[in-house]
Amino acid sequence: MTIKYCGLLTMTFQKEITLKAKNRGFHLVTNEILSQITEIAKVKVGIANIFIKHTSASLTINENVSSDVLRDLEKHFNKFVPEEAPYYEHIYEGSDDMPAHIKSSVLGQSLSIPITNGKLNLGTWQGIYFGEHRNYGGSRKVVVTIIGE
Amino acid sequence: MTIKYCGLLTMTFQKEITLKAKNRGFHLVTNEILSQITEIAKVKVGIANIFIKHTSASLTINENVSSDVLRDLEKHFNKFVPEEAPYYEHIYEGSDDMPAHIKSSVLGQSLSIPITNGKLNLGTWQGIYFGEHRNYGGSRKVVVTIIGE
């Protein structure tokens, strides 16, 4: 258990980074993100907000070892957010488009993660997942905002 | 890509606002919220936390142009969070009540969005959706908290 209590030294840091284009599905991107925000090492205690500027992709946290979790997540969401549901009206951008919007809202477009001693304070098995929900999504923009001391 | 790094000038701002009563379904409320927090213009870099104080409504981010996305989201959730599931015990406030609680937890009651140069740093196609999950939800209270410089 750690307790930190500070005053008068809070800072705000923000950077827009890019995630390279990826295949449809889930991808572990902890290192791709951290390698672009090395400034986090200066923060003793704070919060990192990681926000993806798209409505057909998502950010979530899940298991950082087994690649089958990535694949099973994709299969789950493909079943429970089906393509070509008969009631979809928003179909003119392809059968993957409306399901991508739904997955993006269910999983979320932002993460708020504690920072402790210059690192994201993730659990042993936690990693950052990027969900690419379009068949061809291209590169994706992410804004990282850090507030802390 | 922008980088901002600041110290000693962080501020916290908070305001409770009201969203007018709306029909059941999803509604684009970016402008209804922004028009009530004009103080955001003073913030160069920070985070806005937008929190809805209810358990049968939700806030999420999705496509800000096509109104059919709003309707398709409602139809999706009505199918995958059904009313009158035979195993519901919480039924005394109406058949729309327990599904509203589930939708509220799946979609979430708060958003954390980066602020850059006095504006929410949303993607081109991103807007704030309010999900009214009750048949007659009435007006809804939202707390906006901004931390930044």
Add this chain to the structure above:
Amino acid sequence: MTIKYCGLLTMTFQKEITLKAKNRGFHLVTNEILSQITEIAKVKVGIANIFIKHTSASLTINENVSSDVLRDLEKHFNKFVPEEAPYYEHIYEGSDDMPAHIKSSVLGQSLSIPITNGKLNLGTWQGIYFGEHRNYGGSRKVVVTIIGE
């Protein structure tokens, strides 16, 4: 409606706490969390980030009175995130494991809640739910980070 505007006095506070082991299902943990972060009383205005360091549990907000909402949530997710789906590859840690990962991502591992006058600014009916998605999850670690004045 309240407006607060402050400068030069922002502080960051962080503490790692433990939630006692609980049965699979949803549990109202508002008091178990608040009793471990009494320092919140010193914060006039700010944000509390509550982050669970696990990938098979979740934190969400829902109804704080009726215990049947807790049970109905569990039944809903057991149906719509089934065990033993034929397409799961990640099965070697038990039939409850892959569904637990999915539920954790759908519901989320963190909450960002406004603080006003020394208290979490929750709605009248809002409480913090802990979702234990493993059959035997054990105790769970949570990091609370508070930024405010």
